[in-house]
Amino acid sequence: MQPKIKVEIKLNKLLHENERIDQLYSNDIKIIQNPEVFSFSLDAVLLANFAKLPNKNKSKIVDLCAGNGAVGMFMSHKTNGEIFEIELQNKLADMAKRSVLLNHLEDKIRVINSDLSKFNNYLAKDSIDVITCNPPYFPDLPTSKKNPNKYLAIARHEITTNLESIMSASSEMLKTNAKIYLVYRPDRLLEIMDTMLKHGIAPKKLQFIYPRKTKDSNMVLIEGINKGKKSGMKILPPIITYKDNSNEYSDYVRKLLYGE
Numbered sequence: 483m484q485p486k487i488k489v490e491i492k493l494n495k496l497l498h499e500n501e502r503i504d505q506l507y508s509n510d511i512k513i514i515q516n517p518e519v520f521s522f523s524l525d526a527v528l529l530a531n532f533a534k535l536p537n538k539n540k541s542k543i544v545d546l547c548a549g550n551g552a553v554g555m556f557m558s559h560k561t562n563g564e565i566f567e568i569e570l571q572n573k574l575a576d577m578a579k580r581s582v583l584l585n586h587l588e589d590k591i592r593v594i595n596s597d598l599s600k601f602n603n604y605l606a607k608d609s610i611d612v613i614t615c616n617p618p619y620f621p622d623l624p625t626s627k628k629n630p631n632k633y634l635a636i637a638r639h640e641i642t643t644n645l646e647s648i649m650s651a652s653s654e655m656l657k658t659n660a661k662i663y664l665v666y667r668p669d670r671l672l673e674i675m676d677t678m679l680k681h682g683i684a685p686k687k688l689q690f691i692y693p694r695k696t697k698d699s700n701m702v703l704i705e706g707i708n709k710g711k712k713s714g715m716k717i718l719p720p721i722i723t724y725k726d727n728s729n730e731y732s733d734y735v736r737k738l739l740y741g742e
Contacts, residue, residue, distance in 0.1 A: 496580050503584070508741035511555045512584050514577045522552035524723065525616055525665045525701055527738050528691060530556035532703045533614050533663040537562055544568060544605070544655060546598050546615040546648060551578025553614055554591055565591045566605065568598050598651050610655040613662040617648055645677040653681040656708035661686075664704045671702055684710035689718035695726060 497503065501516045506527065515521040530553045535543055541563030545554040548567035558565060569575040575595035582591045594604050652662050662683060666674050668690065675685045683706040691701035699720075722732045731739065 496584055501577070506552075506556055506739065508738055509556065509559055511558075512581065513550060513552050513555065514581045514584065515550065516573075516577065519573050519577070520549050520571075522550060524735070526552040527556060528701070528703060528721065529553055529614055529616055529663060529665040531738055532665075532689065532705070533557055533560075533612065534661070534705075535561040535563070536611050539563060541611045542566065542605070542609060543612045543614070544601075544610050546613060546652070547617050548578060548593070549574050549616070551581050551591070551593060553616060554578075555581060555585055555587060557614070558585075558587055558590055563611070567591060567593045568596060568601065569593065570595070570597050599647055601651055601655055605655060607654050608657050611657060611660050613652050613656060613660075615648060615652070615662065615664050617645065617664065617666065645674055649677045649681040649683060653683055653708060656683075658709045660708050662706045662708070664706070666702055666704060668699045668702045671704075674704065678704075678706050679712070682709050683707065684712050686710060686714060687716045687718055689721060691721045691723065693723045695722055 497514065498516070500518050501514055503512050504515050504521075505512050513522060526549075535541070535557060537560070539562045541561060543554075543557075543561060543563055543565045545551075545565065545567045548554060548569040551567050551569070554565045554567040567575075567578055569578060572595060575593055578593045582588055582593060596603065656662065662678075664674070671688075678685055685704055685706050687703075687705035689703040690699040691703070692699050703718075721734060723735050724730065725732055730736075
């Protein structure tokens with residue numbers, strides 16, 4: 483589900499072949515995109531909006547499976563703390579680094595080109611206030627139909643990481659009672675909640691996204707608390723992406739993308 487965001491053609495010296503600069507107008511963030519490698523979608527915008535970040539200067543936020551860095555940059559205005567974006571794929575991490583420079587966020591955001599399981603080479607255990615993650619949605623099964631493009635296949639399928647690895651690393655990184663925010667597919671909701679609980683992360687809030695009022699949910703936003711109590715789950719009001727019988731964004735989503 484790719485938001486229809488206008489293309490900016492500026493600062494070509496920062497761009498490589500097949501790249502473009504897209505803008506999230508609601509908070510004036512520009513992102514370097516490459517449809518042959520990775521492009522952010524609406525799920526990144528929704529996740530960045532859903533996450534609640536501490537404002538204190540010494541806070542540390544980590545975005546796992548960061549892709550081209552969209553989520554971290556979209557939520558950078560919410561905190562005075564430091565944001566670490568961890569991305570395994572070299573080309574995606576390089577796009578993220580250049581987008582950080584493009585938005586003059588180099589004093590706030592650091593891109594780490596590494597496997598998330600090696601986080602302790604860069605970050606201390608029990609030191610992170612908030613984690614966000616837009617993980618690969620599809621399991622890596624012998625029967626899985628994968629994109630022949632390796633970059634897109636890794637972004638969408640659990641080829642290089644999976645829920646187990648993400649939750650294991652997150653539970654080690656997060657302080658006690660610190661939070662994780664995820665966007666995922668509803669058809670794997672029980673699996674992700676089971677994996678969270680296995681690693682001591684209690685799911686606390688769910689918010690379902692529907693393409694239209696008459697359609698089934700196609701995304702879910704999840705808040706979890708590290709070492710939190712298992713009771714107290716809240717289901718937030720639904721988010722509808724499009725207006726009825728139209729390809730026009732709902733007022734809520736349009737505001738997220740374009741502002742007032």
